[in-house]
Amino acid sequence: MGQWNALHEAMTEAKRTVKFAVLGCGHIGKRHMEMIRRDPEAELVAACDMRSAEEVGIDTSTVRYFTDVDEMLREVPEIEVLNVCTPNGLHVPHSLKGLEYRKHLVCEKPMGLSKAACEEVIHKALQVGRHVFGVMQNRYSPPSVWLKDMVVSGRLGDIFMVQVNCYWNRDERYYKKGNWKGTNELDGGTLFTQFSHFVDILYWLFGDITDIQGKFDDFNHKDLTEFEDSGMVSFRFKRGGMGCLNYTTSVWDRNLESSLTVIGSKGSVKVGGQYMDKVEVCHVKDYTFTELPPTNPANDYGAYKGSAQNHDHIIRNVVDTILDRGSMTTNALEGLKVVEIIERIYRKRDEQLVR
C-alpha cells in the first residue's frame, strides 16, 4: 500500500494527470489500458476483472489489480474515471456502480441493452454530477469527419437517400461456447455488438429515424448465437429523406464491406472499404475532393477484425473535458439514442419471430 501511495504522490507532484481505472480487461479493456498509458496526461491507476491477473495476462507490477470492483473503487480513491469494458449486458450495472463511487465513466458501446436502463445511468450521473462518455471511435476516422462536414455544411444539399451496408464475418472462430458473445442477456444482438457504430454514424450524421420496416434472418448462426445474423432495415429520417441498413455477420471467411452511400440534391458520396475507411465516390456540385489522411487500421483480433483503432481520441477527449479544455465528443444522450434506435429495430424483428 505504502509504496503505491508514495509512487502516486511523486507522479501527481510532477504534473496533473487524469486518473483512470479499467473494469474488464479483455480484448478492448487492454486497448483502453494501452491508450491511457500512451496519453501523457492520463494515468492508469488500477484495473479490475473477475478473472485472475494471470488469466487475463496483466502484469501486476505495472498496475494495481483487483478481481472485485467494489474493492478497487474503495481502495483506490484517486480514481477519477472508470472505463467500463465488460460485456454489453453489464455496462449499466457497472456504470451505476462507478457512479455510486462518484466516478466519471467511459462506457464501451453499447451504453446498455435498453433505453430504460440507459436512462437510469443518465439520471444517476446527473444526480452525482459526473460525466458519461460513450465510445464511438469510428466518428474520428477521417472519412467520418469529412462526411460530417459535407452533411452539416449543406454541400450535399437535401438528403434524399442513405444506404449503409455492413457485410461482416463472425463465425465459430468468434463465438466460443461459454462466452458472453452470442447470448441475448450479455451480448443482446448483432446490431448491439457488431453494428452499433454504424447506427451511431447514421444518427450522428442524419438524426433520428422513423417508419422502421425490416426483414431479419439467421442464415448460419443457429448453433452459435441466440439471435439473428442478418437484417435489411428501411426507414425515413425525421429531417426528410429515407435510408436503409443492410447487415450480416454471415459472410464466409472474412469481412467484406462496411459502406455508406449518400444521395443528396447537390451530389453523391460513397464511403466504403472493409471498414468505411475510404472515400470511394465523391461527385458534388462546385466541390473538388482532396485526399484525406489515412484511416487507422481496424482492431485486429486474429481471425477476425473490428472497427477502427481510434480509442486514443476517446481518452484525449476525456482528459480535455475533465481538465476543462474542451467538451465531450460523444455524450450519454447520444449513447442512449443509439440503444433506443436498435431497440425499435429489434421490436420489428421480434414481432416477426423469425426463429
Ligand SMILES: NC(=O)c1ccc[n+]([C@@H]2O[C@H](COP(=O)([O-])OP(=O)(O)OC[C@H]3O[C@@H](n4cnc5c(N)ncnc54)[C@H](O)[C@@H]3O)[C@@H](O)[C@H]2O)c1
Ligand atoms: N469500441 C469498439 O470498437 C469495441 C470493440 C470490441 C469490443 N467492444 C465492447 O467492449 C466490451 C468488451 O468486449 P471484449 O471484446 O473486450 O470482450 P472480452 O470478453 O474480451 O472482455 C470482457 C472482459 O470482462 C470481464 N468480465 C466479465 N464479467 C465481469 C464482471 N462481472 N466483473 C469484472 N470483469 C468482468 C471478462 O472476464 C473479460 O475479461 C463489449 O461491450 C464490446 O461490445 C467495443
